[in-house]
Amino acid sequence: MTVLKRYVLRLFISIKYITANVVDRNNGRIVATASTAERAIKESLECGRTCNAKAAYVVGEVLAMRLKVEGLNEGQGRGIHANVNKEIEKKGFKSQNKVWALVNALRSYGVKLILDDDHHDDASNSWSSH
Helix, strand or coil, X not given: CCCCCCEEEEEEECCCCEEEEEEEXXXXXXXXXXXXXXXXXXXXXXXXXXXXXXXXXXXHHHHHHHHHHHCCCCCCCCCEEECHHHHHHHHCHHHHHHHHHHHHHHXXXXXXXXXXXXXXXXXXXXXXXX
């Protein structure tokens, strides 16, 4: 059985690092990842103690390029699902600029994103149907 929302964006934001993964929900495998913990990205930034929205945008750029290399920038035609509101809720309101910067970078570099926002009561609640 294949999952309708096959490719999903997952974000991990701490005080020091921002990591973005695209996960294939059919097998739980990470198909592409980018993080400020990577030497090349870290050296190109001036994060100091906290990574900001600019760092999140760079992570989004790198992730978009890696998705294109893998041929998954369109999630095999269906797109890559991201629930921005859920990510902001999990990371805290202070992280919303970082979340949106990363999402906007992915979009501007041609990644087909499908935003699954839970702010409507009638929105499809696919997370509880598993």
